Amino acid sequence: MDNKTLKREYTELQKQLSRIGYICNGTVMSSYRKCGKPSCSCKDDPQMRHGPYHIWTRKEKGKTVTRSLSKTQSDHCSDYMQNFKEMENIIDKMKKISIQIIEQSKND
Secondary structure (H helix, E strand, O other), X not given: OOHHHHHHHHHHHHHHHHOOOOOOOOEEEEEEEOOOOOOXXXXXXXXXXXXXXXXXXXXXXXXXXXXXXXXXXXXXXXXXXXXXXXXXXXXXXXXXXXXXXXXXXXXX
């Protein structure tokens, strides 16, 4: 591919990147739990467990951070994680194009 085409693709990727909304990383999980009360039916019946509880886990400065979320927050977080993955994909493509441009410029 010539430099002009590569630069055009790169510009398009920049536009795509600018359209990405909020981002975050980590994992969101939902779980059902036993409450610990001896008389509660959740003790013996998995179908009666309490929840769902939505948990967001991520790394911050090398440490694992876990936070409980509401259903709405969990949904937002999942969307933002998808945006993060899309951003990473776009940046990977931008890096590859940058490398191609560098490689081609040695011939100039």
